[in-house]
Amino acid sequence: MILHLIYDSFDFKSWIILFFVFLLLADIIKNRNPSNFPPGPWPLPFLGTVFTKMDFRTMNKLAEVYGNIFSLRVGSEKMVVVSGYKMVKEALVTQNDSFVERPNVPLFHKVYKGAGLAMSNGYRWRTHRKFGGLHLRMFGEEKKILELSIQQESVYLCDAFKTEKGPFNPMTILNGAVSNTVACLIFGQRFDYHDEYYQRILRLDNECIQLMGSPRAQLHDAFPGIMKWLPGPHQTIISNYQELAYFLKEKVEQHRQDWDSNNPRDYIDAYLTETEKRKNDTEAGFNIDSLVWCTVDLFEGGTETTTNTLRWALLYMIKYPDIQEKVRAEIDQVIGSRPPTMFDKANMHYINAFIHEVLRKPNLVPLNMARTARKNTTLGGYFIPKGTVMITNLTSVLYDKHEWETPDTFNPGHFLDSEGQF
Structure with missing residues (x-):
């Protein structure tokens, strides 16, 4: 009542x-x-x-x-x-x-x-991280692939700089040089700095990183059920990543055609071998899709921040000629005209300090x-x-x-x- x-x-x-x-x-x-x-x-x-x-x-x-x-x-x-x-x-x-x-x-x-290295968790993440660290160290330190590719790429980079006439933006060349070093580790290949398709892939990746911090992209994570139906930067990010993944999946398929489990040439070869070893360990998630997204993580994580670090290093060299002179003097003293090696690092105290300050100050x-x-x-x-x-x-x-x-x-x-x- x-x-x-x-x-x-x-x-x-x-x-x-x-x-x-x-x-x-x-x-x-x-x-x-x-x-x-x-x-x-x-x-x-x-x-x-x-x-x-x-x-x-x-x-x-x-x-x-x-x-x-x-x-x-x-x-x-x-x-x-x-x-x-x-x-x-x-x-x-x-x-x-x-x-x-x-x-x-x-x-x-x-x-x-x-999938991948950056966004996975638990047992899957631990096994992939352990595998990645082990084999990147093997190709980088034991086989000296990383050091050799850096030495070779430095020559290409300097030659590309020398061909420029007057002021120029080094972004494209630096991005190409850094990504080539990463690419040699992952799928054993470098690309010409003027390769239009490869430069498009690099631009798509760069666009993703810039858009991730936008308010509208963050709004998607707060209200994904609504935002997935609406246009915005989140749709561009998804589309770009799909094209990047397609590019890397092509590299994986090329590797499968002449893959030799007893003679791994790079990260993809080593991963294919690990996939065979762990075919009964489904929880670890070693499969072709995971391989593609692991290569996306390695390719992106090793390219964007390093490229921008080098851009800042060039800017500080220009802005502070006294610091540039100290860097040059230490290179002349320790290295001279030969190619630098990782063994030189311990004897280059000022350049070590300069690099670390470049990593700190630009944020x-x-x-x-x-x-x-x-x-x-x-x-x-x-x-x-x-x-x-x-x-x-x-x-x-x-x-x-x-x-x-x-x-x-x-x-x-x-x-x-x-x-x-x-």
Whole structure:
């Protein structure tokens, strides 16, 4: 009787308000933080902090307000952002085993479907990582393939520079040179810098990396069910990766035609041999599809950041002629006119310091790839539940005022002792 009276007293508008209040309470209850969870900006109902920019400048500002460990919520996904040298080291080194897994990022899952090196987890990831490390070291260090390809590619690179007349953008040539070094390790082939199809593949890969940080691409990961039907950069990323995968799958098929399990020429040959050995170990996931996505990871991971590092190195050489002169003097003293080798590294203290400062100052990877807590853990006194996404703010490490004498200045001296030793 009472319920009937309440029902009759409610008009349509009242029912809408009641329904909204119910959804709001459900959202609050569902997404409430556990005790001693890191603080963070107040999330909007249903959306969370989806309008907070996921860039290093915003993360730095939030760290000033909430501390070196704070939380965000994108949709219903909780994430923790870790800043500062000490806390990042705690997360990535001291407690690496607690944050070793990758989250299920909808956009990457759409592309990789759990395969490859970067986005896989568990036993599959461990076996592939062990295999990859072992065989890349074998081709790189034992067989000297990496050193030889770098020496040869350096000649091609210098010759290409010499043919340029007047000012030019070195991006295409550098990208070709670096990718060729990676390509020699993976599928034993280099490409001419003017190969139009290969340059298109490199441009597609570069476009993917640029688009991944766009707000609309990040919006896809917050609301994949809706965004998958809409146009946007996420569709371009998926399309580009499919074409990149097709290019690399062609290389795999070419290898299968003349593959000799007793004489592996490169990573693909070694992987094909491992696939035969593990054909009964389905959990490890050694198959042709996984091989293609592993080569995508190696090709992309070894090309983009190295190319941009070299571009920055050239810029700093131009900007600081005194540093350029010191680099040149050490090359003349240690190497002379012969090709450099890995054995020279130990005797080139200033160049070692210069390279490390080039890796620090440009801030090439401001925010690290996301990880997931694989178990309940405590970080910096805060409780991090199993499954929580964690992002480390690498910018805060590279510019930590407590660790660097002049963090905002390009200074190779950051990596030299009082005697000039690296």
